[in-house]
Each structure stands twice: as C-alpha cells, then as structure tokens.
Amino acid sequence: xxxxxxxxxxxxxxxxxxxxxxxxxxxxxxxxxxxxxxxxxxxxxxxxxxxxxxxxxxxxxxxxxxxxxxxxxxxxxxxxxxxxxxxxxxxxxxxxxxxxxxxxxxxxxxxxxxxxxxxxxxxxxxxxxxxxxxxxxxxxxxxxxxxxxxxxxxxxxxxxxxxxxxxxxxxxxxxxxxxxxxxxxxxxxxxxxxxxxxxxxxxxxxxxxxxxxxxxxxxxxxxxxxxxxxxxxxxxxxxxxxxxxxxxxxxxxxxxxxxxxxx
Amino acid sequence: xxxxxxxxxxxxxxxxxxxxxxxxxxxxxxxxxxxxxxxxxxxxxxxxxxxxxxxxxxxxxxxxxxxxxxxxxxxxxxxxxxxxxxxxxxxxxxxxxxxxxxxxxxxxxxxxxxxxxxxxxxxxxxxxxxxxxxxxxxxxxxxxxxxxxxxxxxxxxxxxxxxxxxxxxxxxxxxxx
Numbered sequence: 001x002x003x004x005x006x007x008x009x010x011x012x013x014x015x016x017x018x019x020x021x022x023x024x025x026x027x028x029x030x031x032x033x034x035x036x037x038x039x040x041x042x043x044x045x046x047x048x049x050x051x052x053x054x055x056x057x058x059x060x061x062x063x064x065x066x067x068x069x070x071x072x073x074x075x076x077x078x079x080x081x082x083x084x085x086x087x088x089x090x091x092x093x094x095x096x097x098x099x100x101x102x103x104x105x106x107x108x109x110x111x112x113x114x115x116x117x118x119x120x121x122x123x124x125x126x127x128x129x130x131x132x133x134x135x136x137x138x139x140x141x142x143x144x145x146x147x148x149x150x151x152x153x154x155x156x157x158x159x160x161x162x163x164x165x166x167x168x169x170x171x172x173x174x175x176x177x178x179x180x181x182x183x184x185x186x187x188x189x190x191x192x193x194x195x196x197x198x199x200x201x202x203x204x205x206x207x208x209x210x211x212x213x214x215x216x217x218x219x220x221x222x223x224x225x226x227x228x229x230x231x232x233x234x235x236x237x238x239x240x241x242x243x244x245x246x247x248x249x250x251x252x253x254x255x256x257x258x259x260x261x262x263x
Numbered sequence: 264x265x266x267x268x269x270x271x272x273x274x275x276x277x278x279x280x281x282x283x284x285x286x287x288x289x290x291x292x293x294x295x296x297x298x299x300x301x302x303x304x305x306x307x308x309x310x311x312x313x314x315x316x317x318x319x320x321x322x323x324x325x326x327x328x329x330x331x332x333x334x335x336x337x338x339x340x341x342x343x344x345x346x347x348x349x350x351x352x353x354x355x356x357x358x359x360x361x362x363x364x365x366x367x368x369x370x371x372x373x374x375x376x377x378x379x380x381x382x383x384x385x386x387x388x389x390x391x392x393x394x395x396x397x398x399x400x401x402x403x404x405x406x407x408x409x410x411x412x413x414x415x416x417x418x419x420x421x422x423x424x425x426x427x428x429x430x431x432x433x434x435x436x437x438x439x440x
Contacts, residue, residue: 019278033284041292049299056304059311061318067311074308091309095301103296124278125285129293187279194278 014209017201022122022194037120044106044120052102077101077248085252086259093255096137100130101248104189108240111197112233119240122193124186131186134251139177142258151258185250192243196236203229403436 024036055070063071077098082090104121111119120126142151155177156170207225210218410432 019276022278023276033282033288035284038285038288041288045292045296045299048296049303052300052304056307056311059307061311061314063311070304071308071311074304075312078308095297095305098305099293099297099300102300103293122278123282123285125281125283126289128281129286129289133290133293190278 014206017198017205021201022197024118036118037123037126040110040116040118040120041107041126043116044103044110048102048106073102074098081245081248081252085249086256089259093137093141093252096133097248097252100134100251101244104130104247105241105244108193108244109237111193111240112200112236119193119197121189121243122197124190124194127186127190130189130247131182134185134247134254135182138251138254138258141255145259181250181254185247189243189247192239196232196239199232200229200236203232407432407436 026032026035027039028034052070052074055066056074058064059067059071078090078094081101082094082097086093107120107126110116111122139151145151146154155173157166158169158173161169203225207222207229210222210225213219213222411429
C-alpha cells in the first residue's frame, strides 16, 4: 500500500474522473449546442421510432419475430404499468408512458453501448424536461378531473385529518406535490446515471492508468480494475433498466393519484 | 443557465445546472418521439391486440356454439330413441292383444265346430238308429210271420206248448225292444 501511495505522489499522478468529464465539448466549434448527449438524444429518437414503427407496421394477430419484440415492450408498459397502476381509462396515458419508458431506457442503455457510451440522462437538462412533462401531465389530469379548486383543496387539506394537524400537513403536502415530486423524479434518474457513468470511468480509466504505469505491480493489478469495470457494466445495465421503469412507474402512480377521488 | 465555455476546463461546473440547449433539445426530441409513437405505433399495436382478443373470443364462442349444437343433437337423439322405444313397446302390446284376440276367436270357432260336428254325429247316429229300428221292426214282423207260418204249418199237437212258445217269443221281442 505504501509503495502505491508513494508512486502516486512521485509520478504525474492519477487524475480521478470528475464532473468535468461530463462536460463534453461540441462536436463542431461552429455549432455550440451540438454536443454528444444532444446527438445521442436525437439518435435515441431515431432508433426508438424506427424500431417501433417497423415492428408495428404490419401488426398481425400472429406476430412476427420483430413485432413480438416491439409488442412485448409495448405490452409491458401498457399492461404492467398503465393498466395495473392507473386502472380504468388508462389508455389515454399509454402513449405518454410508452414514450417515457422507451426514451429513458434507450438513452440510459446508450451509456454502455460501445462507441456511444454516454448516458444522456447524466446531463440534468434531460431529466428536468421529462420531470416537467410528467409534472404538467399529472396536475393537468387532476385539475381536469376535479376542477382547479377542488384539486388544490384535496392536496392541501387531506380529508379525514384532525384540524390542528393541517398546520404540519398542509405545507408538507403542498411541497410534496409541487416541489418534491418533480425534483426527486428528475434527480433520481440524473444521479443514478451520473454516478453509474462516473463509476465506470473510475475503473476503466484507473485500469488504463495502471496499465501504462512503469511499475510492475501496477501493471499486474490493472486487469482487476478492468474486470471490475466490466462487472459494473452489467450492474449498470440493471440500474439503467430499473431507472427507466421507476421513472415511468412513478409518473403512472402520480397520474393515478390525481385521477383518484380521494388520495 | 450555464453557457458553453470549454476554455475554462478547470472551472468546477455544477452538474445540477442544466444547459439551456439541452432543455430545448430534450423537449423537442421527446415531443417528436411522443408524436411518432402515438400516431404510428400505439394504434397499430392496439389494433393487433383487439384483433387477437376477438380471435380468441370468437374461437371460444364458436366452440361454445358447437357444444350447444352437439348437446341439442344429443337431446334430440335421446328423444327419438325413447319415442322409438315407446312406439315399439306399443306395437308389441298391440300385437300381443291382437294375437290373444285371434287365439280366442280361433278357440271359439273350434269349439263351435266341435259342437257342430258332435251334434251332426249325434243326429246321424239317431237317424241310423231309427232306421235300424224301423228295418228291424219290419224284419221282426217278417220273421214273426215266418215263424207263425212255421208254427201253424207244423202240427198243432200240443196246444198248450205252442201257445207258450208264441208267448215267449212275444215276450222276447218285447224285451229286446
């Protein structure tokens, strides 16, 4: 251990990956906004729409292999997320939830796809947008269903609670519905993707650094770092799927809550 | 909002502050995807789902109908069978009754015939008897005349014996009658 520490002190030193590693330069200097994550987001739109349009174009009773693949994803969002959570009248929200799930999932998985290897959702702007959309959708649904006054009253003054409790409950409930929900929705996704990517960077870059180090011990240990990086890639894949699922599930839950007469 | 200043590489960037461009791009990209999926994908899948549900329900309905029909045929068949059995038993009963009547008729007829034959036999026997009696009488008369002539022809020496003979003869005749 001491030898390793000395080495660090002596050489150029290992620069650990930081938030700056997420700040990628624009692809062309003339178009400042066209960065890698922006490109990946557009790519995800093309990939997702192409895949689903192709798989659903000739949708038949007996599905082809391609249709079955697309249909499985669609049926998962439609039945397991929309129908089971929202229940009655769920079809209205299926297109939104379906888009949400496929968009987030694809962009997340881009984080481990070779050559692409960057999760756009680790740029907080994208999760913010999605959270704002979900925020607007579930409030709009609630207001349409119950009317603005009744909807706000239901949120601020939860029925069936003794009067003094409102002093505590009303601010909490208001904060939950208007600040906490959109914020947690976006930050959860952002933080998971950010941290996951950072973790992969640490092990892959670390392995690379150790491999090029002049010291033999460092070279010997470098494969372990790479191996751990690969193991973490699998773990990342799980997290990426899970986060897409959670984002969609929570949106569905919020919609279901806004639709319910009493929460 | 943060601007794109990559010259200051060392500058610490706050990852929680979004790029304006990314907000716009995110919104546009998501909306675009939403429109495509809602317009072209969701209706197609829904159509396939509906068709599949209908196909399954149609199959079940067809099977139910077939089963119903089979049940109806079975009931009909059973009915026919039982009615045929009833018919057969009725016919059998009728035949039995008819047979009995015929038998009874035949028996009566036979008895009548027998009675008639018996009666005819009796009558003929009586007639023959009468005839025999008549012929016998005539014969006896002739015999008697013959005998009488014989007796008369013979010597009437013993008056008393002769009278006895005649008497006995008459007596015998009477008896035999």
